[in-house]
Amino acid sequence: MGAPLLARDSEPTIFEFSVPGRHAASFRTTNLPSWTAEELVPEGFLQSDPVALPEVSERDLVAHFTRLTHRQYSVDLGAYPLGSCTMKYNPKAADAGASLPGFTQVHPAAPVNCAQGWLELLVELEETLCAITGMHAATLQPAAGAAGELTGLLLMHAYHDANGESDRRRRVIIPDSAHGTNPASVTLSGYEVVTVGTNARGGVDLDALRGLLDDDVAGMMLTNPSTLGLFEEDIVEIAEAVHNVGGLLYYDGANLNAILGIVRPGDMGFDIVHLNVHKTFATPHGGGGPGAGPVAVSARLAPFLPGPRPTRDGAGYELTTPERSIGRVHSWHGNAVVLLRAWMYLRLNGGDGLKRASEIAVLNANWFNERVRGAYDIAFDRPVMHECVVSAKSLHDEVGLSALDVAKRLMELGFHPPTVYFPLIVEEALMVEPTETESPQTLSALADAFLQVARESREAGNADEAKAAPRTTPVRRVDDVRAARKLVVTFDQRRPD
Amino acid sequence: MSAPFVAHTDAEIAEMLAFLGLEDLDGLFKEIPESLRLAGGLDLPPAMSEPDVAWRLDELASRNKPCGRDLVCFAGAGSYDHEIPAVVKAIASRSEFVTAYTPYQPEVSQGVLQAIFEYQTMIARLSGLEVANGSLYDGAAALVEAVNLAAVATGHRRVLCSEGVNPHWRQQLKTFSRGSGNEIETVPLSGGVTSWDEVDDEGPFGAVVVAAPNFVGCLEDIARARVVADGFGARLVVCFDPVSAGLLRSPGSLGADLVVGEGQPFGMAMGFGGPYLGLFACRLADVRRLPGRIVGETLDVEGRHAYVMTLRAREQDIRRERASSNVCTNQTLMAVTAAVQLSWLGPKGLREMALGCARATRYTREALCSIDGVQLLTSAPVLREFAVRTPVAPETLVERLVEDGYLAGVPIREGFEGTAYDGGLLVAATERRTRAEIDGYAAAFEKAIR
Ligand SMILES: Cc1ncc(COP(=O)(O)O)c(C=O)c1O
Numbered sequence: 009m010g011a012p013l014l015a016r017d018s019e020p021t022i023f024e025f026s027v028p029g030r031h032a033a034s035f036r037t038t039n040l041p042s043w044t045a046e047e048l049v050p051e052g053f054l055q056s057d058p059v060a061l062p063e064v065s066e067r068d069l070v071a072h073f074t075r076l077t078h079r080q081y082s083v084d085l086g087a088y089p090l091g092s093c094t095m096k097y098n099p100k101a102a103d104a105g106a107s108l109p110g111f112t113q114v115h116p117a118a119p120v121n122c123a124q125g126w127l128e129l130l131v132e133l134e135e136t137l138c139a140i141t142g143m144h145a146a147t148l149q150p151a152a153g154a155a156g157e158l159t160g161l162l163l164m165h166a167y168h169d170a171n172g173e174s175d176r177r178r179r180v181i182i183p184d185s186a187h188g189t190n191p192a193s194v195t196l197s198g199y200e201v202v203t204v205g206t207n208a209r210g211g212v213d214l215d216a217l218r219g220l221l222d223d224d225v226a227g228m229m230l231t232n233p234s235t236l237g238l239f240e241e242d243i244v245e246i247a248e249a250v251h252n253v254g255g256l257l258y259y260d261g262a263n264l265n266a267i268l269g270i271v272r273p274g275d276m277g278f279d280i281v282h283l284n285v286h287k288t289f290a291t292p293h294g295g296g297g298p299g300a301g302p303v304a305v306s307a308r309l310a311p312f313l314p315g316p317r318p319t320r321d322g323a324g325y326e327l328t329t330p331e332r333s334i335g336r337v338h339s340w341h342g343n344a345v346v347l348l349r350a351w352m353y354l355r356l357n358g359g360d361g362l363k364r365a366s367e368i369a370v371l372n373a374n375w376f377n378e379r380v381r382g383a384y385d386i387a388f389d390r391p392v393m394h395e396c397v398v399s400a401k402s403l404h405d406e407v408g409l410s411a412l413d414v415a416k417r418l419m420e421l422g423f424h425p426p427t428v429y430f431p432l433i434v435e436e437a438l439m440v441e442p443t444e445t446e447s448p449q450t451l452s453a454l455a456d457a458f459l460q461v462a463r464e465s466r467e468a469g470n471a472d473e474a475k476a477a478p479r480t481t482p483v484r485r486v487d488d489v490r491a492a493r494k495l496v497v498t499f500d501q502r503r504p505d
Numbered sequence: 506m507s508a509p510f511v512a513h514t515d516a517e518i519a520e521m522l523a524f525l526g527l528e529d530l531d532g533l534f535k536e537i538p539e540s541l542r543l544a545g546g547l548d549l550p551p552a553m554s555e556p557d558v559a560w561r562l563d564e565l566a567s568r569n570k571p572c573g574r575d576l577v578c579f580a581g582a583g584s585y586d587h588e589i590p591a592v593v594k595a596i597a598s599r600s601e602f603v604t605a606y607t608p609y610q611p612e613v614s615q616g617v618l619q620a621i622f623e624y625q626t627m628i629a630r631l632s633g634l635e636v637a638n639g640s641l642y643d644g645a646a647a648l649v650e651a652v653n654l655a656a657v658a659t660g661h662r663r664v665l666c667s668e669g670v671n672p673h674w675r676q677q678l679k680t681f682s683r684g685s686g687n688e689i690e691t692v693p694l695s696g697g698v699t700s701w702d703e704v705d706d707e708g709p710f711g712a713v714v715v716a717a718p719n720f721v722g723c724l725e726d727i728a729r730a731r732v733v734a735d736g737f738g739a740r741l742v743v744c745f746d747p748v749s750a751g752l753l754r755s756p757g758s759l760g761a762d763l764v765v766g767e768g769q770p771f772g773m774a775m776g777f778g779g780p781y782l783g784l785f786a787c788r789l790a791d792v793r794r795l796p797g798r799i800v801g802e803t804l805d806v807e808g809r810h811a812y813v814m815t816l817r818a819r820e821q822d823i824r825r826e827r828a829s830s831n832v833c834t835n836q837t838l839m840a841v842t843a844a845v846q847l848s849w850l851g852p853k854g855l856r857e858m859a860l861g862c863a864r865a866t867r868y869t870r871e872a873l874c875s876i877d878g879v880q881l882l883t884s885a886p887v888l889r890e891f892a893v894r895t896p897v898a899p900e901t902l903v904e905r906l907v908e909d910g911y912l913a914g915v916p917i918r919e920g921f922e923g924t925a926y927d928g929g930l931l932v933a934a935t936e937r938r939t940r941a942e943i944d945g946y947a948a949a950f951e952k953a954i955r
Contacts, residue, residue: 035937060630118580128565139547139549296835356555371518482615
């Protein structure tokens, strides 16, 4: 078996390396009686055959997974300008902190006097998040942004329940530019989704919103800056209008990286805020998770927070559950080790560092937006915040170059593509979020790559070069129709054509 | 002002601002109403250097009593002290896995995609079902999703849930039922196993939920639960223990429609409760209702094997308010970790691990039950965990044993109020426990209840 290094050959699955009788595991010597399976498991329960896991040596195991890593792009390798995802550099100090046995070896049900360090850290984190968002209290339990959304919407329910208004308040308003998790969370929370449109400047259509607001509205979810990368200029009016009908305002914190130390959701009038620490506070995305999605709330919602929650008790710390808590939203205390990484990031930055991070994130996005202007369409021509949405619409009309083609050609030029086709309201959308951790040199190279893709297609009068891309990646464009039609989602479903 | 992970020099910032026709960084934010702007910045302490932060973290760590250094672990209840070999830590900390995003661009994400595909295969095989997803947040989240799936698929919102299901998970079913409208009815335990006979209700139910082994450690008759589910036309959801799966017949082979579990034992530190791994498997017939991401195999334009996220039309970013799940970010790195740990274990290692747990558990149980005043709380057979009652309140017992260097177990309270199990102590001994440790624990236990 060869060891393809970023070569085009596919890497066999771990199952194809399996040889009966091979073995890597080893365990402690326990000196316990060697009762047999038959002696330990009552008849009828015992399996006849062991589970068919791969039988590989440690050496082959390492080689296989290392080769897989060579077929994978990552932040550590280079810019990863996915809009809405905040793929900033993940400090190595947090890796070291996250592997300290003094934290990792604490059992989540250990009595609080065995976890004082953990509880102190989590309380400090909660206080820090409240200071950043301008909120009163927070739960750290939700495991990601979407989990935070659902938690926040259940808090909304609890609040209206307590006021005896839950029967009447059935609808939650979201903008048409919202991320898909927002409407999905609203449905799962038992509310009905009402969509409000976007005005010519990329903001919420205030008149349309006023038309929708009534005393049957439970609240509104908003991302600010929006998924268009624009600050919602009418936020004060929006908050007032929602509050006037007795609704609550929910802040989707996916874009908080634009405004750290500049403006706080609490000051804008938000009642419930979720944060994505895997975006804003640099905890690594792990190929799709784990993240953490703390939810911070104003004082009137604090009595409903999930429990148990780490709290200060004189000089010590304990776990308490608010009297009217909505209950647990995680098996334990949330993705604690992810939260520890966020705590470190916040301490490494301090208040000033966070503000500077936002300033540079916004500087980078505006600079990039300006550099690619002309080659790409600008969806809404306004100063952007930490990300910009440009469009390949003209290119598509002129030479047939789609946003997807741009994405694939960028790979050949050495960059991970931006987010494509989101938000849904912009045709051929390319959503670019450089983050503050890309240097001016990297940013310039990224802009050059964008310009090259547009230029070469226009010069050739067609998008053939881009349509053939990528040719330098471990695999080329993949057939996703086939993946769905001839469904093979486990090795056991593989069959010859 | 500076930020530790920003490269820009003052000169570069000035140049970039000039390009934008701005005088200062403040000019970037002029669209934000002045009245909202935070005067004076954040009320937070100043930045700390990396060594200063590390020092402070060490200081906090010293206020914890971790297992290994300070305590020998006999606690379980959903979080276990299992072996994590160096090879798993090494692969799981490769930055290509750690710092990648969700693999939306398959051409540059084959590493993560293939690892998830391999993970899905392993979880399907462990559960005895045909397909598994690419992970959910934790065992509780997986259970909530399974129950939602069952309710939607059957059109019935009522759910029969065994009291033997982890009480934290049961509580989450309740938390989220406020939104889903699911009605959860609990079937009590008797002698340690679910007393299905006590169900006197015609149904219909959308789901029947059982844990096997259950929270108090007892083996449950899955085939029996299957018959109960069939009687109601319900989906059978089994919360399994993936370690016990090294010895027991698989839930799928015994009739489970949906299998969920906590994957923490496969390479994840106890870590004060997270990040862990929600295992989720179902039948092929339900694959289009599966929550979260799933990776499929396909070909690229040159006919090479390739992997890609598939059946995407189920997911929130496409189906929006009609999606049956809102999950986006999941626990992929934990899934990769589990795939590596399961490959390290192999069939023989998994069996040895499960046997090791069962042996240590039996030895511990016999040692404790020979102490005067200690009483086993269940009569049904147990495998890797068991519940006892002692004359001393479990919280007190745990605190006393900490003094001697043992984490004695987990008090049984929440979710069992007013039952025969309330006030018991749940004890788990994994393959890492030695005879000497268990003998020492039993001696300290005896002293503590006297
Ligand atoms: C605007 C927005 N909201 C919500 C989410 C959901 O967050 P998570 O993936 O952490 O669940 C995302 C994630 O991409 C997002 O971009």
